[in-house]
Amino acid sequence: MATIRQKGSALLCVLATVAFCCASNAAQQSAAEIARAVSPLMGTSWYGVYFLGEQKCGFARITIQRGKVGEEDVYTCRMLMDVDVRMGKLTQKIVVNQARHYNLTGELTGLESSTTSALGKVVVRGEVKGNKLLLRSTTAGHTSTSEVPAPNESLNAVLAGQRLVRQGKLGETLEFEVYEPSLGKTVAVSSKLLRFEQRLIGGIKTRIGVVQSSYKGLGMKTTEYVTAEGELLETVVGNMFTLRMEPEKVARDVGLAFDAIRASTIPIDERLGDRRRIVSLKLRLSGIPGKEALINDARQSYEPGGEGRAAEHMVTLKMAQAPKDRPTLPLKLGPGEEEVARFLEPSALAQSDAPEIIKTARGIVGDSTDPFEAAAKVLRWVHQNVEKKYMAAMSNALGVLKRMEGDCSEHTALFVALCRAAGIPARQVVGIGYSDEIKAFGYHAWAEVYVGRWVAMDPTWGENLVDATHLKFGAGGAESLGAVAGLFGSLKIKVIEVER
Secondary structure: OOOOOOOOHHHHHHHHOHHHHOEEOOOOOOHHHHHHHHHHHOEEEEEEEEEOOOEEEEEEEEEEEEEEEOOEEEEEEEEEEEEEEEEOOEEEEEEEEEEEEEEOOOEEEEEEEEEEEOOEEEEEEEEEEOOEEEEEEEEOOEEEEEEEEOOOOEHHHHHHHHHHHHHOOOOOEEEEEEEEOOOOEEEEEEEEEEEEEEEEEOOEEEEEEEEEEEEOOOOEEEEEEEEOOOOEEEEEEOOOEEEEEOOHHHHOOOOOOEEHHHHOEEEOOOOOOOHHHOOEEEEEEEOOOOHHHOOOOOOEEEEOOOOOOOOOEEEEEEOOOOOOOOOOOOOOOOOOOHHHHHHHOOOOOOOOOOHHHHHHHHHHHOOOOOHHHHHHHHHHHHHHHOEEOOOOOOOOHHHHHHHOEEOHHHHHHHHHHHHHHOOOOEEEEEEEEEEOOOOEEEEEEEEEEEOOOEEEEEOOOOEOOOOOOOEEEEEEOHHHHHHHHOOOOOOEEEEEEEEO
């Protein structure tokens, strides 16, 4: 079974340190005030990275320093994260490097981000010019440029935990904003002081604050443990990774990779058999942290329970259906379809403007004018030509086209980009699907194409219309990965009713 496995480990690695590099909407401070506040945080801290809080799988390094970028004096926040992922018999590595530069009054001036994985390196550089953030992305040898509104991001947010803990008002909230290059978008963040705890640090009882940060639109939460000086002792990302402060030698001593396949498996108490014969499936779910993951659409409908992970929710799933009345290519999107148009645009990971992608899409689609039939041709080509192979990578379409191998995320990335190049709006979906081979559900990625309405298709499993065991938790671009991050280790499934 091809599982999503959170490649995602790269994405979540970046999100794990967003609390250090996001921007507060609070009033700006003077350069002198910022200098006094940042002073205790200058230098380098090392962290062990633990999967589900127990299995060590990598290390991280966070550095805050003062220096120059060109002729400008800046504060630079750097993050390195190195994680090992076991995929079957193979161990693969994902390395994330990120740097953000702020001038002495705290405003963001630029950033650099790179993710290195089995599909090569994804590099994004950004520079703030006036009210714009100018971006240059290079992936699999393809470079693209773009500009977005400059985020309201400042160094003040590096001090957010410090400020919340020092003020000591339980329930107080600070609002944040950050441009996240791995997502290609600005993310709004809200940090809240939950409580205080006592910890022994160097044999001395120390009061620390527990701060929870929520990432709007991602379904993601982190919990940070912060001293009054602002030092980050530990952060828990979703329900998946924990960064724990350690001496450098201890942090870098990584004995194991986390088993992504095992972690992606969700057992059930009965076999469902051939999933393609299932017309309707009713499940009871628990272990879901928030109701934002409960998505209702043409294929799935919820009867939500209460709040929190203990709540039980009923969901009924059906096989996807193709619309009878479909538009023709090229699509003409009308009023009310403005949001659809963005899923025709290229991105750093879905390089639908790359000549190789365009040429391949044209060769597959030919003179088809029915968008669903054209998407089915793309699906069949991807399913038949991309070798099924587990891969821990920051999936990108051009990288997959060059290697022609990967698991569900790679199949989906290439399918989405080829569809967009053919003029068909397409987006990634993340959730779970059933495999009778392992007698369980597993985290999985597939796609939706817009052919008058959104229709779910699975290029990995070769399904023009996905079966009734596909349960969606998120859809869109790379940001959709956050939707399943909080489910690892907690999601439980009970089969209530099966119609074959």
